[in-house]
Amino acid sequence: xxxxxxxxxxxxxxxxxxxxxxxxxxxxxxxxxxxxxxxxxxxxxxxxxxxxxxxxxxxxxxxxxxxxxxxxxxxxxxxxxxxxxxxxxxxxxxxxxxxxxxxxxxxxxxxxxx
Amino acid sequence: xxxxxxxxxxxxxxxxxxxxxxxxxxxxxxxxxxxxxxxxxxxxxxxxxxxxxxxxxxxxxxxxxxxxxxxxxxxxxxxxxxxxxxxxxxxxxxxxxxxxxxxxxxxxxxxxx
Numbered sequence: 001x002x003x004x005x006x007x008x009x010x011x012x013x014x015x016x017x018x019x020x021x022x023x024x025x026x027x028x029x030x031x032x033x034x035x036x037x038x039x040x041x042x043x044x045x046x047x048x049x050x051x052x053x054x055x056x057x058x059x060x061x062x063x064x065x066x067x068x069x070x071x072x073x074x075x076x077x078x079x080x081x082x083x084x085x086x087x088x089x090x091x092x093x094x095x096x097x098x099x100x101x102x103x104x105x106x107x108x109x110x111x112x113x114x
Numbered sequence: 115x116x117x118x119x120x121x122x123x124x125x126x127x128x129x130x131x132x133x134x135x136x137x138x139x140x141x142x143x144x145x146x147x148x149x150x151x152x153x154x155x156x157x158x159x160x161x162x163x164x165x166x167x168x169x170x171x172x173x174x175x176x177x178x179x180x181x182x183x184x185x186x187x188x189x190x191x192x193x194x195x196x197x198x199x200x201x202x203x204x205x206x207x208x209x210x211x212x213x214x215x216x217x218x219x220x221x222x223x224x225x226x227x
């Protein structure tokens with residue numbers, strides 16, 4: 001079974017700083033997808049960024065980028081120029097190709113301080 | 115123009131009661147899901163339906179029964195509620211694209227007293 005581990009329960013940075021959230025996963029699959037979801041205090045789950053395992057190029061969405069290391073089974077999220085609105089729980093998630101479910105990590109609570 | 119909606123958003127009830135949570139999506143997706151988020155914020159899949167057919171049942175107690183009357187709806191009925199059922203329940207849906215990106219509803223916070 002796949003597992004996803006987020007080793008940082010909480011992080012806190014100043015506004016405008018860059019922060020990196022860690023995620024590792026365990027799988028024997030070769031084809032899969034990785035996701036970062038954001039859950040602000042409103043509790044809505046919002047997709048931040050997605051990476052397909054067969055793509056070597058790291059995904060980027062505006063201030064959000066990932067460092068995908070397939071051999072190391074690592075998928076970290078970098079937030080540049082952090083903003084107060086980035087304050088949220090961030091979840092790393094794994095889905096093997098053809099599957100119908102997301103496997104989530106434990107989450108990292110990120111606080112952006114003014 | 116809400117994509118995935120759930121009702122109610124909050125549900126407070128007594129132990130032993132039976133309750134239902136409704137979910138609807140207007141995205142034209144063929145797959146719908148129920149996830150449970152516990153008090154420690156951990157999210158775990160409960161059920162998945164594809165075209166009204168049950169695909170995934172992740173060792174959820176029989177007291178939980180999902181029902182999909184059509185592709186756009188997936189309801190969750192819970193019998194004999196227990197204290198441990200208190201959680202936030204999320205409905206989600208995905209289409210048939212390769213990545214099967216999942217879109218989540220706003221969640222239903224269930225509190226069992």
